[in-house]
Amino acid sequence: MRFCLHPLHGMLLMPQIISLLILGVLVVFVLPTTAEADQALLPQALHGCSDHCGNVTIPYPFGMAKGCYRGPEFYINCTTGTTPDEEPIPYLTKRSGTDNLIQIHVTNISLKGELHVLQPITRACDADLSVGLETDLPLPPPFTFSNTKNNFFTIGCGSSGNLLGFRPGLGLDGHTLSNIHRYCFTFCDDNSSGNDTDLVITDDSCSGFACSLSSLPSGVQYISIILSRSIPTNWDSSYPCRYAFLAEKSEFTFSPNTSFQQLSNTSHLPVVVNWEIGDHGPCDLEQRSKLVDFACKGNSTCINWPNVIRPTGYICQCKEGYQGNPYLPDGCQDIDECKSNPCYAGSCVNTPGNYSCICPNGMKGKSCKDKSKTIVIIVMGISVILALLVGSSCSIYWGMKQRRYIKLKEKYFQDNGGLLLQQKLANHGIETTRIFCAEELEKATNNYDDGGVLGKGSYGIVYKGILPNNRTVAIKKSKIGAPTQSEQFVNELVVLSEINHRNVVRLLGCCLETEVPLLVYEFITNGTLFEHVHGKENKRSSLTWELRLKIAAETAGALAYLHSSTFMQIIHRDVKATNILLDENYTAKVSDFGASVLIPLDQTEIVTFVEGTLGYLDPAYLQSNQLTEKSDVYSFGVVLAELLTSKVAFSYDRPESERSLARMFVCAVEEERLNHILDGDIVSEGNIETVRNVARLAKRCLKLKGEERPTMREVATELEGMRIMANHPWGTNADDNLGPEDQTSLSLGSPSNTSDDDIRGDCGPCTTITTGTTSRSI
Template identity: 40%
Template sequence: MILKFLIHVIILVTCPIHVNVSAQHHRPIAKPGCDSRCGYLPIPYPFGMKGSECYAGKWFEIECRNTSRYRNYNHAPYLKSIGVEVTSIDVEEGTVTINHPVYRSNCRIKDSQPLNQSLEGSPFVYSQGYNKFVVVGCNIIAFLQSNGSEASGCVSICDDHDNVDDIGKMELLNTDCNGKYCCETSLPLYLNEYTTEIKGLKENGTGHHECSYAMVVKQDRNSYQDYTGDPLKSYYSLTHGAVKDLDMVPAVLEWEILNNLDLKLPAGHHSHCYDTNVTSSRYKRSGRRCSCEVDAYGSNPYVAGGCSQPANLRPNAYSNSDSYSGSHHWYIERTNRTKSIIKGVSISFGSVVLLLVLWRVFKVTKKIVVKKYREKIFKRNGGLLLEQRLSSGEVNVDKVKLFSLKELEKATDNFNTNRVLGKGGQATVYKGMLIDGTIIAVKKFKVQGKIEEFINEFVILSQINHRNVVKLLGSCLETEIPLLVYEFIPNGNLFEYLHEQNEDLPMTWDMRLRIATEVAGALFYLHSAASQPIYHKDIKSTNILLDEKYRAKVADFGTSRMISIDVTHLTTVVQGTFGYLDPEFFQTSQFTEKSDVYSFGVVLVELLTGQKPISLLCPEEAKSLASHFIICMEENRVFDIIDERVMKEGQKDDIMEVANLASRCLELNGKRRPTMKEVTLELEGIRRLEGKSNAEERHNELVRSEDYQSWPWDEYSSTSEIRSTFDLNSRTPTLEDVHILTV
């Protein structure tokens, strides 16, 4: 850009009479003959107004309504099909920002009905990447229900002395909503409708609560700095005013051109279109989007010429046909022209030299500025502290690496959205490939935390060396928020594999028992076998990944903490996932190793039953899978909820042993729960008995098929003797038992 500008300046200076500046060409954003603005907002195609030829189907029709809400503007745009006000449209990102209502509960005259704004069948979904489900209130649990089954939620707690009226005066402008007074959680993918439910938080999970607020709201992902250069928290900077005064908040809808629209998209030299699946998980291609090759303000790839470059400054033909008579006039003219040529060449040569000098200065200055900036970011992200840890030997240099930003940008194609493996409340994970061919997963955090905590977490993960824990490869400290680099795990997570089964890859009883044993072993290692005990704090089936051989890998240590040997618990704010959280944690706010045991117990019940941890469609007593399982255990009807495949493939005694173990993990009193060491030993014992039982069955079938004349009673007696050394009524095998079974 600077080089082009300097060239234009030189042309204008050296050849002033030969250049005629042409008017800049404006890119079209709407179809010819269609209105391109409503009040304060430009309306780009595929959105449009009035005639049906101005927009791509009824869903994209904009209604320009009379309003007096905006200064200097008498009209405001509304999405006619949904009836919501539009505040911005971005055709490059495929988003439209709308004003979305706030849901209130127990707020008397301002109470609102549950939201039921359906986008089913439309090209719109609520954006998971741009929005959050935010709840403000005291001691409440809020649920977001989608299509009657998909759900998410969060918990907001307050101190006893907090005034509820003060909560209503809180502003979201500089709030991070970490669970105190305000909480947030991510939206599920492909969300096209939802309802909201708020309950009081008591021991039984129900009860009266004061005025509370819930909303789907746009989260501002831009970072700001104050005069000292330090970053400011500004998560919801577009949401101004106290919560109690908010009727509408900004929310973002993502859109695509649906296949059934059969719309002919423009083909140009500067635009390209590609397949998308924004609105449906059932199809790999549910629609298409377009983008301009050159990102420029005001471009629109959906109309012809919308991506064209502005017209450059072009020289026009110029001729001067002065007539002279006589040789004297001819000589004067020739002399003047020669002087002009010499002067022009001298000026041009000097300008070229000046241009080269300025370009060189610009390149060197830019390089210095970038280097200084990255050094500043490196120091602010704790680079010096980490280098100190590396040099001290606290971190194994052979195991971890400090990656450069350039290296990771090349590996992930500049963090291309097509490389996204998954999105969570705190981070987005991208797939990448290093120069040596190593496939990696790069975790890019959305919110900046305390540097000391990040460095400590990096040090913790660098010390973990277990086959069932995702391996940390390194980090990058040259960005505003540090990046973490992990090994790539190809087969998704346990939640998807368990609840979206297919006959080609069934979740067998043997596989479930093996995965449970592997996860238990990994947690046992973290709690006791690592150099310092580590509490994971967010054990759930989505954080258990499956490698190429479908072996379990515990992942996502974003909330984990390393604990000193002499510390038995950790006091913290509410973090974790509803349905897996230890109930004792709500009473004490103290996280212990037994809290991880409770979460593992929920995963174990998931494996036994094949059911999700939370189901809002079930009766009140069965919404929580853990509670429903405990009730079934107490009423001796646990086999009613065990998965059919488990009942078909497993031995009833072994299934009951695992169910009893899960029941002990879900004890409300943490002291009565087993340790992960005891859980691991018991699961290993059950697996060995299961394997031995299957081997005996195959052996007996072989003997019967060959119709032996005599039975090898001696061999059978020795086998029975070995089996009898293990007490089937004991819940925890001893090391001696395991040794005997191994022999």
């Protein structure tokens, strides 16, 4: 047996981290950081011109009125809204060579040579579409689509996206334009079952499955996007729409869960466009020409803007130490660095485009950060000593904390019966099950959230959990302070470790390193038999008689296995409807072995404290404290009575003489009025004989004297025989071959051929048996 210990890797790194922090503090003390300059907002447009259209800044060389822009290519048409509350919208406006008006919605203008614009999405939602849809995205010169910040996307199942682009430059055929082609194809797996619930896209890689992308070359000015369907797919009904569009990389990321919905409600997406000053070529030509209209003004520099094969234009930027609009006269203004106090010591003197520090004695450098060699050595020595002291102290502290953490887990391991468990498993020759770590089970249950509670019992709570491998499990957490919780936990684990039966819930592992012990079971999906028979949330069961008989036979088989097929006899001691689980196929699974007892094969009974549930308790066991396998037979007889009547085992809502279902059931059989308490929804002429036989069997299981009850093996054999007979072609029609007198004798409630005088001494008020200080009704 082992238990999980997680070394505190993060804790072991803390000394190094704290040492670095100490050194960082010393460095901050010696080398202070420089604050950013606090500069007033500088003008962006020519004097007398507006620099805003709505909430978008319009800097020169762009403008919105005649005389406010450098050239017609930089004209921005600021359209007013239809209502006073509607923001104006800026459009880049120009007429093409065919006199078609180009209007592009601008959302931002950067002086670094970029525009952010909105471009339409090409979409098709007709599943029968075979002819492509085309969308044109023209840009007037000197504007081009950014090749570093945009991607061409095609979204959908069985979609084909074709991007045809043109860019200026010397083409292979001698023309001034070269063609650019980009193709994107998407597919969806057609090997699905065709069920719409199976057609769910989960791949978000955009590598072909429902999404494909391609990059652009530089310098593309005109784009035409063609969208068509490549092949029809089974996915058309689930994802009927296809899309092709150019979009800014940072503004669109494909996600199967959201992208299709977002694209269906979106008509445009942001795209980044490059711009340049292209009047007379790149910087060298402009500067050699010494033209009066050279765009870069005082305190600015010219930067070539690369395009296709060779630079075709340029942009301007302020020199270092200056800020503002480099296209405006006196637009680049000096930054007063002294406002951010860049000098560590001494005084700061601002100069055009720069600054200087007047340093005190012993300091030098531009920011007075450098000291004499002796001072540096002293500071470094103190820093190293402090770092060593702090690092050593932290190592000792975290080491002690780690040892306490390990000792605490060892304490929990022992308190939860780990040593006892090792001893019992070794004595029985049982191999250990998986040992789970506490952190793993906390994560699986969302820190034991109340919303995941599957059920509560006298010794603990059962939670639904999902392990890292996505396996759903049931986790039983013992209650803090529950009496003999360690013994109960170890007992249940030992019992379950040796059981291998399809109708017994399977134990997957345990956890011993927590304050209370934990057991991990397979998850049974369909709830308890109690919920199905008596209704959950006031809803009646839909269990047919055939299903009830099947569940009874499977449960009896599991109990018979426990009584006779293991190396030591196992008495469940708490057989009841809530401890019988049902899976998705309504297969019975016996659960909750916290009260079970192991009896050596050479013994037939054991004296122990009475445990069980009111209504299911064996009266002989309750009176004598002597537990035998026949106690499980009695409890199972109550379960059979529940299956026949759909009544709970014990209820204070019923009259006193009828509170105990066992007593009421036996009295009804003896008084030939069983038909009065049977569930009429499950009884029919076709199954009346089988129902009567099961009632007889239940009556025998409920005998007061344990030695007169059948064994669970006999019960299981009889129930399985009834199932076979009921499913046989003559099983449901056997009564058709009987005469009227014979059929009358088989009516429900007819007395059994066996003597039942010892089942109940009388059918009057409930008998009360008192043992010790505990009084229980049976």
